[in-house]
Amino acid sequence: VINSERKPKEKINLPTELDIQGTLSSDPIKMADYMNNFFVNIADDTIHNNGQTTGQAMLLPVDNPDIPVLDLYQTIxxxxxxxxxxxxxxxxxxxxxxxxxxxxxxxxxxxxxxxxx
Known part of the structure; x- marks a missing residue:
């Protein structure tokens, strides 16, 4: 009650249309499918565009003398x-x-x- 008296709620306008391959679409199912497809494929597309393959090792082990050796001891x-x-x-x-x-x-x-x- 107090918050509604102090400051009116700001209405948030969400997008109602999405540009799908050059065509504006307001169909929520098409919009959801397009966005799902985008987020499912973005990682593979980015890797492919950077000239890497998914089977390629991303990081190679590096011997760094500044990092101390981790010694783990048994506990009781x-x-x-x-x-x-x-x-x-x-x-x-x-x-x-x-x-x-x-x-x-x-x-x-x-x-x-x-x-x-």
């Missing part, structure tokens, strides 16, 4: 348990969709696969 069950116990029991989740609360609840089932050699 108690360390993983301690880290999981230290998590705040939040119900919000990250990109993986797993909350800290769920992780703590399933701790015993998860520890062994994490530390498995």
């Amino acid at each position: 069950r108690q360390e993983v348990s301690r880290v999981m116990d230290s998590l705040k029991p939040k119900t919000s989740s990250g990109y993986d969709g797993i909350s800290a609360k769920l992780l703590k609840t399933c701790k015993e089932e998860l520890i062994d696969p994490i530390v498995d050699k």
Whole structure:
């Protein structure tokens, strides 16, 4: 209510026509098909226009002395348990969709696969 009194909503005008191969079309199905086709093919078209093939390696490994070697050490069950116990029991989740609360609840089932050699 307050926002509607303070400032009227601005009407957003969306495009109603699309230039499809030189012809203006207002048919929503044709517009959607054209846009879907464009976004499905744009990556392959760009790669082709740049003289690359999809099977070609995009990045080659480079030895860089400025990047230190990553050494990973085995962990033990108690360390993983301690880290999981230290998590705040939040119900919000990250990109993986797993909350800290769920992780703590399933701790015993998860520890062994994490530390498995």
